[in-house]
Amino acid sequence: MNYNPKEIEKKWQKYWYQNKIFEAVEKPNQKKFYGLIEFPYPSGSGLHVGHIRAFTSMEVISRKRRLQGYNVLFPIGYDAFGLPTENYAIKTKTHPRIVTDRNIKMFEKQMKRIGYGFDWDRVIDTTDENYYKWTQWIFLQMFKKGLAYKAKTLVNFCPECKVVLANEESQNGICDRCGSEVVQKEKDVWFLKIRAYAERLLAGLDKLDYPEKIKVEQQNWIGKSNGADVKFTIKDNQKQKEIVVYTTRPDTIFGATFLVIAPEHPIVEEFIDSLENIEEVREYQRQAKLKKEFERVHMSKEKSGVRLNGICAVNPLTNKEIPVFIADYVIMDYGTGAIMAVPAHDTRDYEFAKKYNLPIIEVIKGGDIEKEAYVSKEGGEMVNSGFLNGMDVPQAIEAMIAYMSQKGIGTPKTDYKMKDWAFNRQRYWGEPIPIINCEKCGQVPMDEKDLPLKLPELDDFTPADDASSPLAKVTEWVNTVCPKCGGKATRETDTMPQWAGSSWYYLRYMSPRDNEHAVNPEAYKYWGQVDWYNGGMEHVTRHLIYSRFWNMFLYDIGAVTHEEPYKKRTAQGLILGADGEKMSKSRNNVVNPDDVVDEYGADVLRMFILFIGDYEKSAPWNPDAIKGCQRFLNKFWNLMDMIKEGDTKGANIDYCIKKVDEDLETLKFNTAIAQIMSTVNDIYQRGYVTKEELNKLIIILNPIAPHITSEMYEIVNGGAKIEKAQWPQYDESKLTFDVVDIPVQINGKLRARISVNKDATEQEALDNVKNNTKVLDGKQIIKVIYVPGRIINIIVK
């Protein structure tokens, strides 16, 4: 008998998909498991080995759960709106619909060749009008609750893609998509009030089974800080105005020796006439505006600023007059755009004070302010601080907040780095925003009955140079009537960002064809939360937070009953090219899974991608190492020629089951596979395998290599199908052998080995050493350390 992957794999794929073996049907009496992978963007270049790694983990868990008796939902779909398709459409003058459909077909074909156990009847596509109808519906609900609003702001605009980018899409001033430099532009922008959910998004993390690393990233992204708004007075010769600064260190106010405000802070204009150095101030403002955000951000950069001559501020606690500066290390976007500078206890203020020769007053004892700022928030002792003197920092913070609240000069405030979510793009290939602008009524939501608001047909998808959407050119689509007053009105011409469709797709899988609900309540009641969600680290802030936000919103309006969408999240590492670099077309190191399947078969590919290394770390693709998996599967296949009833000594199947069972649950696929290999090696040593042993091995290997094991199970068991089999149990009492080899150490050095019963007493072990080795001859025993079953260490003289 020879193992022929080509034939076997085709046979079983046909069997699985034609018989809908993986169809998920709600069965109220059976325990459910909902496994989710991040649905792919159907790009023209097809499936990548990175996808294989990302998908195969949940594929293995899903197949294992099926064998463990769970009713499994393991769906697949396509996140198909987005720029690459649109850019391709512009270039080739092909409608994005056609491009998308073609790519989806290719992805489906490729994924089926791997043998994935997806439910192919639940496939969703975010660009399908029956899908985006509900994306629009959710947006409308948010609009009605006041969570979607339009505001004029400076936005990050990519002149190349002609599109407004979210902050996260333009980090370091570079467009995420095309790498060109981003410019600032004033525009009307739709926002979703994600900040209103900041606290819940933060608090919710406690209950979730996410790796600590992911929680930390989300916490950083939300960026909570506790502090206070404090009122300072700014004055010139004639007038005085109030300015609010934000600080997390109200305890240090007595040490505030100057004020720093952002160059674009509006108060500058209010005092512009009193400034003695207008020229200098204007020049600094101009420079600051020129600097890109990513330049302003670098701490290594030397501090710079300009004093506003002619005005000063008054410290509300000391009543002393202190100078005011504009400096670009204070940003308008955060807090109030103004700070009180306490050089003795803040590194940045310290640097600035040193450079401009400003007074540094110590208010907390404990550091050496001659050398550097003392920034610790723990302990310390307040000095030079009036009524705070003698307190430690936490006490002082509390006392100062109480004092300021009472005097009306300050109020406690919690701030977040996270901004509201800029929720529109000037592109064609996205969900149209279902809002109508009426001359009389303003922004009017579309009637839900009229959803979906379909994309109009178009020949030219090029965005206009003025940064407006291509949809703006379709006047017959744009011009409409107001749903409220029936008067003349126009549609929103912007579309939603790509993150929209992926923010709720896991819900749609539960009832993908329901025309009455985004998610069918009955289906939701059964499938509920996603039990396990695997995907990339690059999505743990944006996508994961956005979708948690949407789910919380849907929870608030009663559409779902769990506040959190995903119980457990894991993330795979990257697959690098054979050269250790990130796979990319330009480096010419991309591995196409189709080629691997052609040469080795799907089972070998699946097994190798899991065996390649630590699942959560990146690993280079080694084109030679894959042969090891091919050899192993051949060897495994040939076990069928070795079936014989006999003693099961020599190969510990129970231990193997336990190890594989546990390792699969913790994503240690590499060691699970190593254990199966090791056990098979033991069986080859012994020369035969019992049918019972083989069946167990076949079943535990099945999630990883389903084709070969389905075939083997059928052959070994007279035509029986493996999906009816049960995941094997292991016998706790058989995990270790009764007699074990343990090392004998003399003074901590390995000197011999003895064979003893695994729970022999110390005396028995010692006698064994005396009788069977010479290591104690002529030695005087001082101490014996004996760990039964592990080691014996004898200290001698």
Place this chain on the structure above:
RNA sequence: GCGACCGUGGCGGAAUUGGCAGACGCGCUAGACUUAGAAUCUAGUAUCUCAGGAUGUGGGAGUUCAAGUCUCUUCGGUCGCACCA
């Protein structure tokens, strides 16, 4: 700069309540089979060695009967955050 993680053969990587370092696989060496190659199989594969041992998990120190594992220190790498007041 701050935080987290990591550093083990020629390579990918195993090994945690501290208890045989190098599982498993690749590669390599020798042999078998073959006209030859491929495939397969068998044996070997950390280093040094006076063959008794000695050394060895980035470097240095420490705790311990015992350290890849714990502590301190130092060097190198990956990721995240980064003038957030």
